[in-house]
Amino acid sequence: MKCLLIFAIVWGLLMVLDLSGLCHAASAQTGWLAGVARVDVTPQKSMWLAGYAMRDHPSDGTLHPLFVKALVLKDGAGHQALLITSDVLGFPKDMSDRIRDRLKDQFQLSRAEIILSSSHTHSGPVLGDSIRVIYPLDEAQIEKIARYSARLEDQVVECAARALSSMKPARLFSGNGITRFAVNRRNNPEAAILDTHDLKGPSDHAVPVLKVVGEDDALMAAAFGYACHATVLASYQWCGDYPGFAQIELEKAYPGATALFFAGCGADQNALPRRTVPFAQQYGRELAAAVERVLSENINELSPALKTEYKEVELAFGTPPTHEQLEGMAKTYTGYMQRAAQRLLKQLDDGKPLRTSYPYPVQIWRIGNQALVTLGGEVVVDYAILVKKTLGRETFVLGYCNDLMSYIPSVRVLHEGGYEGADFQIGYGMPTKWADDIESRILAAARELAAKVGIAINDSAQGGIGP
Numbered sequence: 001m002k003c004l005l006i007f008a009i010v011w012g013l014l015m016v017l018d019l020s021g022l023c024h025a026a027s028a029q030t031g032w033l034a035g036v037a038r039v040d041v042t043p044q045k046s047m048w049l050a051g052y053a054m055r056d057h058p059s060d061g062t063l064h065p066l067f068v069k070a071l072v073l074k075d076g077a078g079h080q081a082l083l084i085t086s087d088v089l090g091f092p093k094d095m096s097d098r099i100r101d102r103l104k105d106q107f108q109l110s111r112a113e114i115i116l117s118s119s120h121t122h123s124g125p126v127l128g129d130s131i132r133v134i135y136p137l138d139e140a141q142i143e144k145i146a147r148y149s150a151r152l153e154d155q156v157v158e159c160a161a162r163a164l165s166s167m168k169p170a171r172l173f174s175g176n177g178i179t180r181f182a183v184n185r186r187n188n189p190e191a192a193i194l195d196t197h198d199l200k201g202p203s204d205h206a207v208p209v210l211k212v213v214g215e216d217d218a219l220m221a222a223a224f225g226y227a228c229h230a231t232v233l234a235s236y237q238w239c240g241d242y243p244g245f246a247q248i249e250l251e252k253a254y255p256g257a258t259a260l261f262f263a264g265c266g267a268d269q270n271a272l273p274r275r276t277v278p279f280a281q282q283y284g285r286e287l288a289a290a291v292e293r294v295l296s297e298n299i300n301e302l303s304p305a306l307k308t309e310y311k312e313v314e315l316a317f318g319t320p321p322t323h324e325q326l327e328g329m330a331k332t333y334t335g336y337m338q339r340a341a342q343r344l345l346k347q348l349d350d351g352k353p354l355r356t357s358y359p360y361p362v363q364i365w366r367i368g369n370q371a372l373v374t375l376g377g378e379v380v381v382d383y384a385i386l387v388k389k390t391l392g393r394e395t396f397v398l399g400y401c402n403d404l405m406s407y408i409p410s411v412r413v414l415h416e417g418g419y420e421g422a423d424f425q426i427g428y429g430m431p432t433k434w435a436d437d438i439e440s441r442i443l444a445a446a447r448e449l450a451a452k453v454g455i456a457i458n459d460s461a462q463g464g465i466g467p
Contacts, residue, residue, distance in 0.1 A: 030076040032304045034170035034212045036221045036258040037162030038069045039155045041087070042238055043125050047144050050089035051122030052234055053134040053336050053427075058141065059125075063239035063277065064248065066124055068156050069260045070163035071212070071221050073172070073367065075306035081113045081365060082160055083223060085260040087240040088152075090118040090378075090404025092130040095153060100402075102157050107164060111402075112310035112363065115374055116156075117262045118400050121230040123239040127152065130404060131427050133343055134336035169215050174370040175299035176394055177207035177290035181283050182228035182269040184381070186418065193272045203227070203269055204384040207290040208396040210367070211299065219257040222250060224291045225398060227264030227381055232271050232280040242271060245284025250291060259291075265399040267378035267407055268420050300394075302368025307453035312359035313445045316435040320354045340426040354431040361402040362442060364449040370394070371455045373446055374401035375408065380420055382410035386443060390458050391450055406430050411439045 042065045046058040066087035074080045082103065091099070096116050103109045126135060128149045137145070183193065184201030204227040212221040230241035240247065243261040250259035271283045321329070326348070329341035344354060361376040371391050375383060379399035387397045399408075406428035407420045414421050414434060422433040447457055 033074040033167040035163040035167035039159040061237040072163040076304040079306040088124040112308040119243040121241040133339040172302040173211040175294040177294040179290040183272040185270040209294040223260040225262040227266035232274040242283035246287040249288035265379040265384040307366040309449040320431040362445040366453040372396040374398040376403040377408040
């Protein structure tokens with residue numbers, strides 16, 4: 001009897017301890033889980049580099065490796081979200097759709113839960129059919145691009161799988177730093193930049209930072225951004241440009257951590273002066289220093305609650321060119337402009353009408369109380385300014401996400417015209433410039449999604465930027 005009594009007492013204590021452990025585990029699961037991963041995607045063969053029409057031959061070396069990186073977050077209720085960052089110019093729609101469809105099929109992640117971001121480095125490889133007309137490609141190069149693009153899709157999914165399988169308890173924080181090397185390229189001629197003492201035009205110098213730490217408070221990941229073209233370099237070597245150097249600096253400063261860069265709305269912003277590796281390294285160090293300052297401060301801790309929304313807004317184009325007008329363009333233009341006009345002519349001759357609209361991706365995440373907005377295409381800085389006026393100064397605003405279809409001008413830039421407003425539309429295969437309601441439609445979609453995830457909206461924030 002005495003032995004039975006002792007056994008019962010011991011068993012009861014074990015049950016209490018076991019239940020206590022289960023309760024502790026359940027409690028731990030009410031916080032954030034996070035996972036990170038990376039895959040080296042540097043091309044192993046000489047290929048054409050993306051972004052510049054002036055190049056006349058394929059790559060001839062590597063300054064530093066190119067990466068796809070993944071950060072996955074899971075909140076206390078089990079909601080998940082995946083941020084993919086990449087050292088590429090941007091994902092064309094067909095590639096993006098295939099990748100996101102695979103992520104949905106394999107991991108049950110919806111479009112709202114996936115951000116497919118690119119740094120827009122002009123020292124990465126050409127992908128798919130994106131602005132292919134600006135490069136004088138032969139059949140061998142076209143085949144290399146096709147093989148590399150297919151492999152990259154596999155690598156993005158592989159990277160996501162690694163991140164999802166590595167999740168562990170984490171804490172999240174957010175804040176904004178600042179650095180000022182971005183210059184509005186529409187208003188400040190590059191040739192005169194060293195003699196310019198009164199920079200003109202809008203810019204967004206914020207450095208948004210998402211900080212992820214583990215249970216030991218060591219840095220797991222830092223996702224950060226900046227609104228500036230990754231066009232410091234124009235050589236023939238693979239390189240992540242200043243964002244790549246910034247990530248290298250941060251990973252040196254925080255061994256074992258993963259640094260992930262996302263591009264802001266910097267379509268009309270350049271780092272000036274530029275064109276040397278030391279300049280790219282300098283701007284990378286400046287950006288890394290801004291991130292480090294935020295990481296070292298007492299910044300906003302994010303509660304483990306995640307909400308995501310996504311929609312595609314049908315954006316209209318203006319009046320398309322006629323067959324006769326395209327014929328005239330094909331005769332008078334040279335280089336890639338001629339090839340672009342010829343492609344549109346062939347489309348009409350094949351009985352395929354020119355586009356009249358485009359399904360434009362807009363997305364919102366609410367991470368705790370941190371708002372994050374993503375926009376597709378090459379988005380000019382006005383959108384970052386307007387979104388922040390509407391949703392709050394601390395909002396993270398990303399461009400170059402989910403689909404690189406063309407430049408996205410504001411009403412101001414659209415009316416001013418020029419390269420971002422109208423001229424390069426044809427290079428992206430678009431028939432003409434966007435309709436005048438582009439800005440209002442995009443901002444209305446952002447407001448709609450913000451309301452769905454419970455982000456406060458400033459109803460008085462209306463109107464464009466500048467005159």
